[in-house]
Amino acid sequence: MHIVIVGSGVAGVTAARIIREKESRAKISIYSDEKHLYYPRPRLYEVLSGESGPKETYMFNGQWYKKRAIALHLNNKVSSIKIDEKTLLLENCLKVDYDKLLLANGARPFLPPIPGVEKTGVFSLRSIEDALEIREYTKKSEKAVIVGGGLLGLEFAASLRKLGQQVEVVEISDRLLPRQLDQDGATILKDRIESRGIRVELGVRIEKILGKKTVSGIMLDNERELSCDLVLVSAGVRPNIDLAVEAGIEVNRGVVVDEYLQTSANDVYAVGDVAEFGGRVYGIIPAALEQAEIAAMNMSGNGKHIYHGTIPSNTLKIVGIDLTSMGLVNPDESRYEEIRKIDEKEGVYKKIVLEQGRIVGAIILGDRKGVTSIKKLMDRQVDTTKHKNSLLEDNFDYKKVFS
Numbered sequence: 001m002h003i004v005i006v007g008s009g010v011a012g013v014t015a016a017r018i019i020r021e022k023e024s025r026a027k028i029s030i031y032s033d034e035k036h037l038y039y040p041r042p043r044l045y046e047v048l049s050g051e052s053g054p055k056e057t058y059m060f061n062g063q064w065y066k067k068r069a070i071a072l073h074l075n076n077k078v079s080s081i082k083i084d085e086k087t088l089l090l091e092n093c094l095k096v097d098y099d100k101l102l103l104a105n106g107a108r109p110f111l112p113p114i115p116g117v118e119k120t121g122v123f124s125l126r127s128i129e130d131a132l133e134i135r136e137y138t139k140k141s142e143k144a145v146i147v148g149g150g151l152l153g154l155e156f157a158a159s160l161r162k163l164g165q166q167v168e169v170v171e172i173s174d175r176l177l178p179r180q181l182d183q184d185g186a187t188i189l190k191d192r193i194e195s196r197g198i199r200v201e202l203g204v205r206i207e208k209i210l211g212k213k214t215v216s217g218i219m220l221d222n223e224r225e226l227s228c229d230l231v232l233v234s235a236g237v238r239p240n241i242d243l244a245v246e247a248g249i250e251v252n253r254g255v256v257v258d259e260y261l262q263t264s265a266n267d268v269y270a271v272g273d274v275a276e277f278g279g280r281v282y283g284i285i286p287a288a289l290e291q292a293e294i295a296a297m298n299m300s301g302n303g304k305h306i307y308h309g310t311i312p313s314n315t316l317k318i319v320g321i322d323l324t325s326m327g328l329v330n331p332d333e334s335r336y337e338e339i340r341k342i343d344e345k346e347g348v349y350k351k352i353v354l355e356q357g358r359i360v361g362a363i364i365l366g367d368r369k370g371v372t373s374i375k376k377l378m379d380r381q382v383d384t385t386k387h388k389n390s391l392l393e394d395n396f397d398y399k400k401v402f403s
Contacts, residue, residue, distance in 0.1 A: 001026045003299055004088060004098035006078050006243070008032035010040065011272030011288040012104035013059070018296035020068045026300065028070045031090070033077035036128050037062065042155070042285075042316065047131040049159035054128045078105075081247040083265040100267045100299045103244065103255055104292070107237035107273035107283065112147075116209030122231045125156055137230060138163045144230040145169075145218055147206060149176040151318065153234035157198050158319040160232070168199040168226060170206060170218070180314060180325035184342065185349045185363050192347045192366070193319055201226075239274045239281055254281040259306045261295040269295045278309060286313050311378075315371065321347070324371045326378060328353050328361035336360070341392040350392045357385035373398035 003019055005012045008030050016028050039057040046052035065072045077091040081101070088096040109124035111117055121141070123134050138144075142165065146157045149171030161167045169176075175186035176193070190200050201220070209231060210217040217227040239254040250256045250264035254276030261269045261277075271291035273283050282288075287310035297305040315324040331338070331353055341350040346366065352374065353361035359378040364371050370392070377384060377391075382401055390396050 001099045002097060003028050003100045003102070004096060005030045005102045005104055007104035007106055008034055008038050008072065008074065009104065009106050009272065010038070010285055011292045012102065013038045014289055014292035015102055015104060015271060015296040016070050017068065018293055019300045020070060022297065022300040022302050029073065029096070030070060031073045031076045031078050031088070033075065034127065035075050039128065044125060044128065044131050045155040045159040047128055048125065048135055048156060049162045050135065078243060081243055083247050083249065083268060102295060102299065103268065103270040103274055104272050105240045105243065105274050107239045109233065110236045110238050111233055112235055114206050114209055116211065119209055119211055119215050120213055121215030121229055122209060122233065124233050134232065135163070138165060141229040142166060143228040144232060145226055145228045146232050146234060148234035149173070149200065150234060151177065151314070154193065154318050156232055156234055158196065161196065161198055165230070168201060170201045170204055170220070172205050174203045176200065180323065180329065181363060182330050182351065184340065185351065185365050188344065188347055188349045189318065189321065189365060192321055196319060237273065237283065241274065252276055260298050260304060261291055261307055269299060271295045277307060282310055284312060284314065286310055321366055322368050324362065324364040326362045326375060329363050331361070339388060339392060352391060354384070354388060357383045357388065359384060369394055370396065370398070377401060
């Protein structure tokens with residue numbers, strides 16, 4: 001059996017690893033248009049700032065793939081899929097036969113239709129090559145504007161600041177990280193980011209990018225002009241659905257999959273940023289990992305494993321600030337109860353969202369205490385009613401709740 005995976009990111013490589021663990025005899029091939037071995041995209045900011053070289057961000061070296069008999073074909077773009085023939089056509093015109101196929105070809109940066117977006121000095125950042133190109137460009141720039149105050153946008157802002165750039169973040173929402181934070185948490189994060197020399201402009205939209213052929217600034221919808229010579233657009237991504245569309249596989253926003261992660265085409269599966277399940281494209285690493293595991297089990301013939309969806313969860317550092325955001329963090333119904341703890345002096349914000357005493361969402365900003373225990377309580381749906389007002393205290397003993 002030949003299992004072919006399109007895409008060498010977290011979803012594709014994880015699936016390959018699990019398939020090999022479950023099926024020792026299968027032939028496994030990965031095809032990718034990337035030039036580099038798999039690296040976690042959240043580490044691109046390290047390449048941008050110069051803290052790490054490209055090879056230092058690789059999750060596994062070449063020997064890791066060889067040891068597992070995973071044939072990795074980098075810089076090999078797949079140009080089309082023939083689902084009736086069960087073949088791939090590569091850009092170099094070679095044909096590859098498959099028995100089962102996994103689409104894990106991710107997403108591409110979304111560039112809004114802003115007048116002037118084609119000018120020299122406007123970038124998006126999705127790959128190591130992008131990071132190196134932007135880093136080189138900063139040698140002749142001084143002021144940078146980041147379009148988008150999401151997770152990656154803020155990390156890229158910090159990286160450019162480390163390179164000596166004057167940096168301003170422009171965000172259309174009225175707060176930073178609207179999917180991960182509420183208003184109180186976002187306010188504290190904004191204060192901490194600005195204390196690091198990064199300006200933040202909220203609730204504004206870019207009308208156009210100024211300059212003749214090269215960026216000289218931007219104009220906002222409030223008629224303010226910001227001078228800059230580098231614009232980095234971090235306004236989300238769009239799934240790479242072109243291959244699926246041309247092959248006649250069902251797509252919506254992403255490649256539509258069922259509860260087994262199978263597409264509308266026989267023996268073709270999809271996971272990660274390219275996949276749409278239940279009308280949702282998750283676009284987060286926890287979902288990519290869960291989907292990769294289930295698809296791998298199903299593709300290797302180890303029973304029928306069902307994907308039920310992923311609870312949104314992020315634990316990471318934003319501009320060096322610890323942040324954990326899990327589940328429902330912005331409830332809009334009265335049946336939910338919210339408990340908060342705010343320490344503005346230390347820049348710490350904690351919140352849990354309860355439904356009938358059970359944790360369904362949490363924000364822990366500027367601290368890591370209690371994160372693991374709160375996640376366990378949430379996963380196990382433990383009734384915390386007796387201790388709910390003490391859960392966010394620094395010295396709380398979580399054994400009381402689990403006992």
